[in-house]
Amino acid sequence: MQIKCSHCNKMFAENRDAALAGMFAIHNDGQNHYDATCLHCQRAVRVSDERMNETYPNWEAEYEEMMKRAAEFEKNQAKLEKEMAERKVKPKKEKKKRKRNR
Numbered sequence: 001m002q003i004k005c006s007h008c009n010k011m012f013a014e015n016r017d018a019a020l021a022g023m024f025a026i027h028n029d030g031q032n033h034y035d036a037t038c039l040h041c042q043r044a045v046r047v048s049d050e051r052m053n054e055t056y057p058n059w060e061a062e063y064e065e066m067m068k069r070a071a072e073f074e075k076n077q078a079k080l081e082k083e084m085a086e087r088k089v090k091p092k093k094e095k096k097k098r099k100r101n102r
């Protein structure tokens, strides 16, 4: 979504996933706005929940979709890493053997 910064008056695009997570926070923590971070001046820009609702009317479904995608991605990532690990026949060199004294 496009947001106009209230501090430096520049436009910037807010990441959709971050905005959806923000919507989730709004609904769960009873907040009435979302704080976007301006790309130009790095300051927090308030976006009202009305504006958020208008931009993401189906945010709940989209949020669920996003979480599913994230879970799927992690699953694939874990699978890939396992495959990579199994493919590697090289013996592991253990360089990091440092004993910690407490």
Ligand SMILES: [Zn+2]
Residues within 6 Å of the ligand: 005, 006, 007, 008, 009, 010, 038, 039, 040, 041, 042, 043
């Ligand atoms: Zn700004």
